[in-house]
Amino acid sequence: MQVLTGLSQKEIEIITDNLHQSKFRARQIHNWIYLKSASSIDDMTDLSKDFREQLKKIAVVSNVKIKIKQISSDGTIKYLLEYPDGECVETVLMRFDNRANLTACVSSQVGCAVNCSFCATGKRGFVRNLTYKEIIEQVLTIQRDTGLKVTNVVFMGQGEPLLNLDNVLKAMEIFNESFQIGQRRITVSTSGIIPGIKRLAELDMQSTLAISLHAPEHDLRKKLMPIEEKFNLDELKLALKDYVQKTGRRITVEYLLIKDLNDTVPCAKKLAEYLFDLKCNVNIIPYNPTADNDYQRPSNNAIMRFKCLLEHSGKKVTVRLERGADIDAACGQLKGKVN
Numbered sequence: 001m002q003v004l005t006g007l008s009q010k011e012i013e014i015i016t017d018n019l020h021q022s023k024f025r026a027r028q029i030h031n032w033i034y035l036k037s038a039s040s041i042d043d044m045t046d047l048s049k050d051f052r053e054q055l056k057k058i059a060v061v062s063n064v065k066i067k068i069k070q071i072s073s074d075g076t077i078k079y080l081l082e083y084p085d086g087e088c089v090e091t092v093l094m095r096f097d098n099r100a101n102l103t104a105c106v107s108s109q110v111g112c113a114v115n116c117s118f119c120a121t122g123k124r125g126f127v128r129n130l131t132y133k134e135i136i137e138q139v140l141t142i143q144r145d146t147g148l149k150v151t152n153v154v155f156m157g158q159g160e161p162l163l164n165l166d167n168v169l170k171a172m173e174i175f176n177e178s179f180q181i182g183q184r185r186i187t188v189s190t191s192g193i194i195p196g197i198k199r200l201a202e203l204d205m206q207s208t209l210a211i212s213l214h215a216p217e218h219d220l221r222k223k224l225m226p227i228e229e230k231f232n233l234d235e236l237k238l239a240l241k242d243y244v245q246k247t248g249r250r251i252t253v254e255y256l257l258i259k260d261l262n263d264t265v266p267c268a269k270k271l272a273e274y275l276f277d278l279k280c281n282v283n284i285i286p287y288n289p290t291a292d293n294d295y296q297r298p299s300n301n302a303i304m305r306f307k308c309l310l311e312h313s314g315k316k317v318t319v320r321l322e323r324g325a326d327i328d329a330a331c332g333q334l335k336g337k338v339n
């Protein structure tokens with residue numbers, strides 16, 4: 001059985017050609033999948049009954065199952081999806097105050113090899129890459145289930161997107177071309193995989209690069225993110241400056257704030273020094289609790305103090321709104337398992 005999800009219009013034309021149908025039919029099928037969120041071939045009501053029967057013999061819309069769906073008190077929806085091989089990942093739909101914006105937080109891998117000490121996904125280790133079809137299937141599942149159109153995509157679910165860059169780039173292309181989601185509405189977050197950053201710097205893209213920095217100096221960062229051994233802050237800085245210079249794009253620096261660890265005044269000052277000549281905005285992420293470590297979320301006062309210190313250095317700073325914590329859907333709480 002052929003799975004229609006993930007096929008480009010050209011690829012669908014191969015199917016319609018084989019069934020002696022016109023290219024116009026391929027366009028209709030394409031729109032049903034990406035823009036009108038058909039769940040089944042029977043949903044495609046402007047195709048003749050005969051043609052639908054023919055198509056059903058050789059193709060299905062999707063082969064992904066919703067295993068669990070949870071709705072948070074703030075409206076965030078978390079799905080646990082199961083692929084045909086039995087592997088599962090989460091995908092999260094967030095609605096912000098501006099109701100017109102619907103952001104899908106997608107996973108790029110099952111598990112993650114980077115093993116950051118604060119992250120539930122990392123604790124699980126790396127299982128496998130997702131194909132680009134499996135990535136876009138996450139957004140299609142959200143659209144089919146809610147009947148709503150996703151407007152923004154962030155690669156902030158399970159996995160390190162720059163360690164699966166071919167599939168991530170292909171998925172981004174389809175989000176842009178088939179889902180009609182503007183490149184500027186797509187954000188890729190990385191723990192700082194320098195070869196991936198260099199590759200992105202060479203592409204002419206409008207999407208946002210977000211870097212999980214989380215500490216302003218080597219020893220502390222190493223404790224939080226073992227990847228610092230391989231790609232350290234000094235090299236990262238060079239790669240980021242080069243990225244900004246080549247693309248002209250401002251990057252987002254994500255800074256996870258953990259109580260009494262990296263939320264101190266000296267840390268804020270060092271971070272401001274590290275960032276002073278980098279074209280970036282800063283997004284502070286107060287730590288969300290996960291099992292397997294004893295980190296704590298800082299007080300609101302500590303968060304505000306850190307924010308103000310950075311603002312004094314001239315940066316635009318936002319604090320990430322916590323979404324879906326009551327259903328373990330917030331940053332770092334995804335582990336692809338049934339609780």
Ligand code: SAH
Pocket residue numbers: 118119120155156157158159160161189190191211212254256285286287288289290331332333
């Ligand atoms: N692997 C990528 C993208 C996924 S994680 C990356 O690390 O950038 C998205 C963001 O959530 C990252 O900035 C990550 O560091 C952060 N995060 C991970 N665990 C968290 C936790 N327990 N609380 C808050 N943020 C967390």
Ligand code: SF4
Pocket residue numbers: 112113114115116119120121122123157158159160190191
């Ligand atoms: Fe992987 Fe990102 Fe979690 Fe680190 S924070 S373990 S890179 S998913």
